[in-house]
Amino acid sequence: MKLSVMSNAAWMMSEKIVSVFGVIFVTSYVAKSFGPTVFGQMAFSTSLFSMVQTVAIFGTETILFKRISKSAPKGLRLMNVARTLRMILLLLTAAPVLAWVWFTMPENFMAFTLASFVASVFVTQDTFSVYNNARLASRLNTVANSLGMLLSFAISFTVAWLRLNPAWLTLSIVAVTLVPYIIKRYNFYRETQDIAPPQEKRSAYLRYLMYAGLPLAISSIFISVQVKAAQMFLAGIASASDLGLFAAANTIAASWIFIPVALITSCFTEIFRERGEMAIKLAARLNGYVMAVSLLMLLIIALFGEKIIIALYGSEYTQSGSLITLLSMATCFSAMGTVAYRYMVKEGGFNYLLKKIICLMVISLPLSWWLIQDYGIMGAAWSVFVSELLSLTVMNYFFKNRVIQRIQVSSLNYKTYK
Secondary structure (H helix, E strand, C coil): CCHHHHHHHHHHHHHHHHHHHHHHHHHHHHHHHHHHHHHHHHHHHHHHHHHHHHHHHCCHHHHHHHHHHHCHHHHHHHHHHHHHHHHHHHHHHHHHHHHHHHHHCCHHHHHHHHHHHHHHHHHHHCCHHHHHHHCCCHHHHHHHHHHHHHHHHHHHHHHHHCCCCHHHHHHHHHHHHHHHHHHHHHHHHHHCCCCCCCHHHHHHHHHHHHHHHHHHHHHHHHHHHHHHHHHHHHHHHCCHHHHHHHHHHHHHHCCCCHHHHHHHHHHHHHHCCCCHHHHHHHHHHHHHHHHHHHHHHHHHHHHHHHHHHHHHHCHHHHHHHHCHHHHHHHHHHHHHHHHHHHHHHHCCCHHHHHHHHHHHHHHHHHHHHHHHHHHHHHHHHHHHHHHHHHHHCHHHCCCCCCHHHHHHHHCCCHHHHC
């Protein structure tokens, strides 16, 4: 692995270390102070708008990353158009969601949902993160995001420490995206000139983003719905308290995924440039690294996860401990599935991804409903596990003569790492 790739991955990981620190010492303190009900309301609201963000981003992150990796000027022109497209889609998607929450949910849900909407504005307009990652300059993202998280954690801790009204937590939801956006935007325009396509060609760029992004967008939307389905069904079937218990377990179980994601993002700048057997070998090697990290973290979670939950969140969250190992295994599958996803994007498998996710949704959504209806939060954990396993294996193996299966098998061969 090249030094520049390792350095970039290290910077991306260091940002997430700050995030994990916040989860361990701040988020858990907030959850303990206000109880599972308020924590569940926050988790539901942020999950709801994470799906809205997915719609608004419209698959453009992957397209921009691929284009900037190959040609920065072309990528900059696409970035300019992508921001406009994202804002339009965000407003169109957020309006009915906000209306639904306003008419059907209690007051606290609405406060957290409005804050999540404002935060989503800055997330969707932040194309600068993709530019920095594609140019192996993730250090800039790390500094900006870390400052935003530190301010957000400080606000959350203060609200919990002083026992203020939980509505004040909305400030932390907004701060975590507003501060990084301002910093990255300022840095980008200080060092780089925005390149807008000529007005007569702007529609052509927009059509390209719509054409290339639509399969990715639909896939991403379905992935987001699939991942959040457990929380959505819990909100309809169970209580806000159950939502809080599930969210706590899922937070700890997935807290380490930043390590493989950083490796994947950094390594794919090189894999996107390669072709044929070399690209397959590099993808297999990366899959092996991700697998090794995932298994190590799974072992730690399996041994100490339940104790971590009780120590951080308190005795009210004891039931969460029974979910954590299963959810961490699902996180392992998700991490390795990201390698396959990125490789299929590299090979132009947009339509395949769309068909895959639709098939997965047809299977996983009814399964999730049945499991949660009969087994509650344990059923929710099993639904996530089964969905991620299917997504990683069977659903990937029909792509281009089983190339994903070949990559996964090759990652187990020591010769791949020579």
